[in-house]
Amino acid sequence: MSDIGIQVRRDDSGQGPIVTGFQGRGFRVRDDVFPGGLLLSPLRALAWDHAPAVDALTVAALGDFIDLEPLPEFLLLGTGAGLRQPPRAFVRVLEARGIGVEAMDSRAAARAWGVLRAEERWIVGALLPL
Template sequence: MNGNRSGIELRRDESGQGPIVTGFQGRGFRVRDDVFPEGLLLSPVRAFAWQDAPPVDALTVAHLGDLFDLDVQPEFLLVGTGAALRQPPRAFVRELEGRGIGVEVMDSRAAARAWGVLRAEERWIVAALMPLV
């Protein structure tokens, strides 16, 4: 690897898996031809910009907007916490667990890769990926 992380590309067969992160660009994520520099919210049916991604320690369920508005409740939320792994507030995790939604936390690059693997397994999940800063 040449050390330039801004041009890293992930290649994966996207058939039937919904939106998949195909690479990283600067501090953001690439999903096919679209770049999401400020953060990314993913569901099995769509990818959309996370314009107001808060710092990890201030994360609330309200920050996720309509991410959970799906016909079927997701198994869990995959949280990408930016360049490094940081834990979200315990109240955030408890609220989602109270709804029957698990929470898995990792740095955003690992979360983007995990998203692709889990969607290839057809797991019904959602993700919130904070910018790579």
Template sequence: MVELRKDVDFEGPVVTGLTPDGFKVGTQRFDQGLLLSPFQVLAWNAPQRENLSLVGILKPLDLDPGPEFLLFGSGPVMLQPPAAFRREAESLNMGIEVMDSRAAARVWGVLRAEERWIVGAFMPLGV
């Protein structure tokens, strides 16, 4: 397991490590995908890439007001989400930042330390 930053000076979940298949948030291990908001972390049984739905990501997080943007971790390598997923985000006036899930896990902490109002959806690393 790779350890990430442990000392945080903001509230909310932060990814503290990477496992062979997933993530560690605090002391909790997630060997699947991950959904994050400024207030919560949820295990995510991520669908196949072609079945991604922004509503399927946002609804369980129940964030009001809506986030500035989605930080999307695409798994072990950076792959853009399908065009339909991007159109769904555009229809909600929401941006998407895409990177591999390892990079997204690191960037999450930086953006939250800046108190950005974002959500994260990280595909599992063992995909």
């Protein structure tokens, strides 16, 4: 039996930005490195350079990132190296707008982002540094 040199490659078409790895406390999205926090939408990835601590999270800290049309189903919140619950007031404000909040550590959130975007879920992500 001969080796035919098959190369397996992940098909990212139509999924938008996907976290492909971790670097230091930050994230790699394809060829770009985001050394701090990362904001993700189905359309773009942005550095979240001045990401607050989990306890200090406010909707204003997200800027206009979640103002998509249609609104995202939920915010996938990466809380850093470990799971921490965001402030209840932060969650209530988003839920009042019809946006759920799913919190998990940032590595798990980055992996979940890829799975959910492969399913074409209309979500946003905010990943605090590791």
